Amino acid sequence: MSLNLDLTGRVAVVTGGTRGVGAGIARSFLRAGATVVVCARRPPDTPVTAERRTARFHAVDLREPAAVQDFFQGVAADHGRLDCLVNNAGGSPYRLLDGTTAERHARVVELNLIAPLTAALAAYEVMRDQPDGGSVIMIGSVSGTRPSPGTAAYGAAKAGLDNLARSMAVEWAPHVRVNTLVLGMVRTELSALHYGDEAGIAAVGATVPLGRLAEPTEIGDACVFLASDHAGYVSGASLLVHGGGERPAFLDAATANHSKES
Numbered sequence: 001m002s003l004n005l006d007l008t009g010r011v012a013v014v015t016g017g018t019r020g021v022g023a024g025i026a027r028s029f030l031r032a033g034a035t036v037v038v039c040a041r042r043p044p045d046t047p048v049t050a051e052r053r054t055a056r057f058h059a060v061d062l063r064e065p066a067a068v069q070d071f072f073q074g075v076a077a078d079h080g081r082l083d084c085l086v087n088n089a090g091g092s093p094y095r096l097l098d099g100t101t102a103e104r105h106a107r108v109v110e111l112n113l114i115a116p117l118t119a120a121l122a123a124y125e126v127m128r129d130q131p132d133g134g135s136v137i138m139i140g141s142v143s144g145t146r147p148s149p150g151t152a153a154y155g156a157a158k159a160g161l162d163n164l165a166r167s168m169a170v171e172w173a174p175h176v177r178v179n180t181l182v183l184g185m186v187r188t189e190l191s192a193l194h195y196g197d198e199a200g201i202a203a204v205g206a207t208v209p210l211g212r213l214a215e216p217t218e219i220g221d222a223c224v225f226l227a228s229d230h231a232g233y234v235s236g237a238s239l240l241v242h243g244g245g246e247r248p249a250f251l252d253a254a255t256a257n258h259s260k261e262s
Contacts, residue, residue, distance in 0.1 A: 005221075005228045008033035011079045012227065013072070015062060015119055016089030017055065018044035020188035021139065024216020025086055025223050026055045032224045037075055040089065062089055062115035065122075072122040081130060084227040085123040087116035087161075088139040092154035105153035112157035117164060124176060133175035135227045138165045139219075140182045142242050162238055169236030177235035179226050184242025187213040209244025 012029045016022040017038030027050035029036045036055040038048055039062075048055040060071045076082055090112040097105070120136050127134030143151055144158030162180045169178040185204065195204045205212040222241050225231055 005032050005224050010034045010083040011081050012084040013037045013075060014086045014088055016040055021186050021216045021219050022088040023048050025088060025220040028217055028220025028224050030055060035079055039071060062119055063110055065118050068118050068122050072126055076126045082123060082126040082134060084135045085119060086137045086223055087119055092151045094150045096150055097152050108153040109157045112154055113160045116161060124172060127176050136178045137223050137226050138180040140180045142182060142184050166236045173235060179234060180238045181222055182238050182240045183219060185213045186219060187215060207247055214243060
């Protein structure tokens with residue numbers, strides 16, 4: 001029996017959906033038949049398309065609550081419903097804690113924790129009045145589950161995002177489901193900035209048990225599942241999409257010779 005993830009007739013919003021992981025998520029929803037609205041501060045360099053269908057773009061700064069409220073009310077007015085919000089927008093520059101001020105670190109927390117909360121609250125106002133509710137998906141990170149030197153504020157925000165999602169799942173049940181995808185490393189058009197050339201990207205991918213970085217559409221496919229009726233009893237969950245995680249450093253540092261007995 002095939003697992004048919006058909007979201008025809010559903011409306012999904014993907015924040016930060018104009019490039020990278022967000023664009024991959026948007027394309028997966030388009031392929032599943034959903035109407036997709038992507039938002040970011042700036043328009044995409046090229047339209048986000050899949051299966052000869054195109055995501056609609058709206059410019060919005062998620063750090064402006066009034067603008068966010070207007071955006072989600074506009075989506076509901078234009079399309080008559082809102083079935084899924086994917087809170088993907090976020091990120092952080094590499095910055096050691098003592099390399100800048102607390103205020104600059106707070107901006108990272110604002111973008112990666114407060115902005116998703118703002119968007120989720122605005123989406124909930126639409127979803128709670130729909131007979132079939134809706135689904136909110138937070139895009140988390142392994143940075144929120146382990147030490148993250150150089151991106152400590154980002155890691156703290158992602159840890160908070162996961163906890164926030166679990167509380168939302170309780171408060172908003174049974175009408176709105178809320179889940180988190182905990183991502184590892186994903187290959188995007190910006191990978192070279194982080195890992196170098198193709199050899200560097202391959203070397204980083206080799207540290208992952210599955211031997212490579214994720215593709216954005218693989219993240220998107222996981223989102224489509226969580227938004228679908230097949231995940232109708234999944235709420236308050238954290239789904240790890242990290243290729244098996246990271247190989248513990250002590251395994252490579254150990255000097256013992258581990259031989260397999262016949």
